[in-house]
Amino acid sequence: MEPVLRVDGLTGGYSPRRPVLHDIHFDIKPGEMVGLIGLNGAGKSTTIKHILGLMKPLKGEIRIRGTTLEQDPQRYRSSFAYVPESPVLFDEMTVQEHLRLTGMAYDVDADRFEQRSEQLLEEFHMIPKRTAFSGHLSKGMKQKVMIMNALLPEPPLYIIDEPFLGLDPLGIRSLLERLVEVKNSGAAILMSSHILATVEMYCDRFLVLHRGKMVAQGNLEQVREQSGDRTASLEEAFYRLVTGGDGDGRVT
Numbered sequence: 536m537e538p539v540l541r542v543d544g545l546t547g548g549y550s551p552r553r554p555v556l557h558d559i560h561f562d563i564k565p566g567e568m569v570g571l572i573g574l575n576g577a578g579k580s581t582t583i584k585h586i587l588g589l590m591k592p593l594k595g596e597i598r599i600r601g602t603t604l605e606q607d608p609q610r611y612r613s614s615f616a617y618v619p620e621s622p623v624l625f626d627e628m629t630v631q632e633h634l635r636l637t638g639m640a641y642d643v644d645a646d647r648f649e650q651r652s653e654q655l656l657e658e659f660h661m662i663p664k665r666t667a668f669s670g671h672l673s674k675g676m677k678q679k680v681m682i683m684n685a686l687l688p689e690p691p692l693y694i695i696d697e698p699f700l701g702l703d704p705l706g707i708r709s710l711l712e713r714l715v716e717v718k719n720s721g722a723a724i725l726m727s728s729h730i731l732a733t734v735e736m737y738c739d740r741f742l743v744l745h746r747g748k749m750v751a752q753g754n755l756e757q758v759r760e761q762s763g764d765r766t767a768s769l770e771e772a773f774y775r776l777v778t779g780g781d782g783d784g785r786v787t
């Protein structure tokens with residue numbers, strides 16, 4: 536099966552003289568949820584910025600549905616939805632207006648829009664806030680608006696950076712239920728998170744980044760094997776990989 540996302544030999548960063556990412560390779564296929572994990576500063580957000588097209592690879596290439604950003608910017612950009620770590624909303628637009636704007640940007644047809652937006656407002660317990668200005672929402676509610684906007688157009692790829700920050704337990708559950716649903720309907724999901732127990736429970740495969748290098752990847756069994764402990768939890772395997780990987784025990 537053709538991958539939805541292919542990252543092939545990505546070397547990148549903020550300055551050509553000091554790359555932050557070194558020769559990163561991975562694929563995500565339709566129907567897969569993949570967890571991107573690493574310590575603070577490992578390079579997760581930088582990887583995501585390259586996939587979004589906000590940064591240009593120094594080496595290597597990134598394809599979404601077979602195309603690079605340069606080859607077909609319209610197809611590339613309309614193939615994914617992104618949920619950033621911190622909500623980015625227009626303070627003077629209401630929740631409903633944000634959804635409408637997303638519907639227009641992704642060309643969601645009118646009937647589908649009505650059905651999807653109602654469903655999302657209900658699932659994320661946001662019906663009472665539909666006409667509230669974003670600037671008047673709580674932090675977690677703003678995050679829910681970002682998530683609802685990502686889910687609305689049903690793109691083939693979701694890129695989600697630390698989605699659980701600020702969400703209450705009901706919000707986390709709604710998000711995870713929706714992610715399982717979109718995955719089962721054939722979407723690909725790349726999710727970065729430090730909540731390893733949740734990542735372990737929900738993701739099919741894991742990418743372990745350490746100091747800008749991919750130190751392990753695969754399903755739980757493969758990551759365990761690469762960590763040298765076949766019975767480890769994801770968290771234990773991760774700890775072994777990032778503290779023992781280069782023999783010096785430092786985790787900076």
Ligand SMILES: Nc1ncnc2c1ncn2[C@@H]1O[C@H](COP(=O)(O)OP(=O)(O)OP(=O)(O)O)[C@@H](O)[C@H]1O
Pocket residue numbers: 549555573574575576577578579580581582
């Ligand atoms: N705007 C920037 N300019 C220069 N260097 C940056 C910039 N943003 C991040 N970096 C550096 O790139 C490296 C990777 O950072 P990145 O933000 O990708 O880490 P992360 O894995 O997302 O960490 P966290 O878990 O803390 O969010 C770090 O060394 C960081 O200092």
